[in-house]
Amino acid sequence: MRVFLSLMLLTGSLLLWADEQPNSANKGLPVAAYSLQQANGFFQIRQVTGLVVKRQEAEIGFEFNGVVESFFVDQGDAVERGQVLAKQDTQLLEIEKLELLANLDKIKAQLTLAEQDSDRLLKLSKSNYSAQQQLDQNRSQIAVLQAEQRVLNVKLKGMEVRLDKATLKAPFDGVIAAREISIGEIVGPGQIAIRILEQGNSEVRIGVPQGLLTNIQETMPINIGGRVFKGTKQSGGTNLDPISRTLQLRFSLPNNANVFSGQMAAMTISKRQNKAGFWIPMSALTNGTRGTWQVYEIVSGHLKPTAVELLHSDGQYAYIDGDLRSGASILANGTHKVAANIKVDIVQSIATRGEQR
Structure with missing residues (x-):
């Protein structure tokens, strides 16, 4: 009887526990x-790449042979248009100029004397005291002296030009990109002395696939060195590159964009698919x-x-x-x-x- 009661209590407890458990099957x-x-x-989204270029880049040098006497700038310096960058030694040119000036003074003295003789001969000719032939010779001498004077004046102008060309000046506001020569070096025509990049006025040239041209706006965001600039379209491209099958577009950058020629530029183009x-x-x-x-x-x-x-x-x-x-x-x-x-x-x-x- 006691066993039966124990089994009944155990069965009731199990049924009660089962009712309290959640139905895991459900x-x-x-x-x-x-x-x-x-x-x-x-x-x-399509990303295209290009390069930063400067609207003006110049490789400048001296036009005449000479020894570099002095340099006033170095790589990275900012310069203004007309600023003196370097000079050649001009001692020999100065001596030649002095020689030309002395010859010019000599011709002027001879010309003055010849003109005075011409006045006297002209008065004597009117009084029949001098032959007409002497007067003609004098006038011819004056013409020769005047021609020599003009030649000397032309040579002096040429000398002034050479002296001016011995001074290298900045053609525009910019930054010195490289200095290719040193003081004491003999340089001549065609030799690059300084590379200068225009300050500001930078632009980006990017090849754009023909199918994306309609998605190019007048202003586009352009990433250069981790900074995003607003590029303004300058040209729509006219010639299709036969290899890349892209059109070369030009975008100007803001004047305060601190970028360098040759930097990589990336532009993101969005094309809507309806x-x-x-x-x-x-x-x-x-x-x-x-x-x-x-x-x-x-x-x-x-x-x-x-x-x-x-x-x-x-x-x-x-x-x-x-x-x-x-x-x-x-x-x-x-x-x-x-x-x-x-x-x-x-x-x-x-x-x-x-x-x-």
């Missing part, structure tokens, strides 16, 4: 859901059959695999098309841990990405 796998919202299209679809997290995509893609739609608490077409991806989200509707929920992540038709419980909702602007 519970689903806890998952995160993503609610679909249809979009009308997406932007394809096609209805859905943005979903990349984690919601999984491999389907025969190389296709699929998502798991949550229907009545169960997973339903649905084939989709991947149209675009930005690395975090995918733009897809398929037999889906706005408001439907799909599995947001963990697709590798589930299978079709299993029961799930939504315990988290992932924020929906809407239309791309």
